Amino acid sequence: MTVAAILSEKGHDTITAGKDALLSEVCQTLATHKIGAVVVCKGDKIIEGIISERDIVRVVGTQGPSALDLPVTKVMTKEVITCSSESSVDEVMAQMTKGRFRHVPVVKDNKLVGVISIGDVVKFKIAQVEHEAEQMRSYITMA
């Protein structure tokens, strides 16, 4: 199963921030849209970085409240791990577990076309594995 299956259910909406946004403004965006991370883009959805609520709390915890005045580019993750619609869900889940992050942007032709969260992956994965188990239970019952 691929990322396309998740996006077809979840939709392709993406919430982004510009490179000149301050961390305090990113907090507003996260709060308004009730999300855990925003992708930082330039121009027409070209990915420059990603910043999560965890990144913000960590920098405030280590540098103090004045860190909220920092530009997002000073704190965001710049080496963004991305996937494509054709990536397998298992592969994306493994990337998240290994890298300890919760959001993976989906790109097509170098442009952002969606974001997959660990919640999306887990919901999908549990449904898939339980469906497989149910099919085998039926098979065993019939056998």
Added chain:
Amino acid sequence: MTVAAILSEKGHDTITAGKDALLSEVCQTLATHKIGAVVVCKGDKIIEGIISERDIVRVVGTQGPSALDLPVTKVMTKEVITCSSESSVDEVMAQMTKGRFRHVPVVKDNKLVGVISIGDVVKFKIAQVEHEAEQMRSYITMA
């Protein structure tokens, strides 16, 4: 399977904050321990509330950076959903999904004895369901 199985692997360490902590101090605690939520306690591990990195980012986003000077008691969730070591993992997972939170304190005799995160639950659940599927695959192969 019960919460006890997760705690036996993860341990019973709990990171707490006092009722007089400020949000800026909670950020320090979250950053230092690389965790996503702390339980607010009085006296000897009596739970008063819980606060997550999401709660902090939301209040900074809606009220501005000065919210970091608020006492934790103004922002924490006071009606804390808890579980016991005997609670089933499925039950705790359903509570998290329904309530849209990621951390559930484990209590015994009204005292905090551990914290289960959605990451813990998911890791455990996926291993369990895959183990079950593997067993059925073996059964089918032998049949």
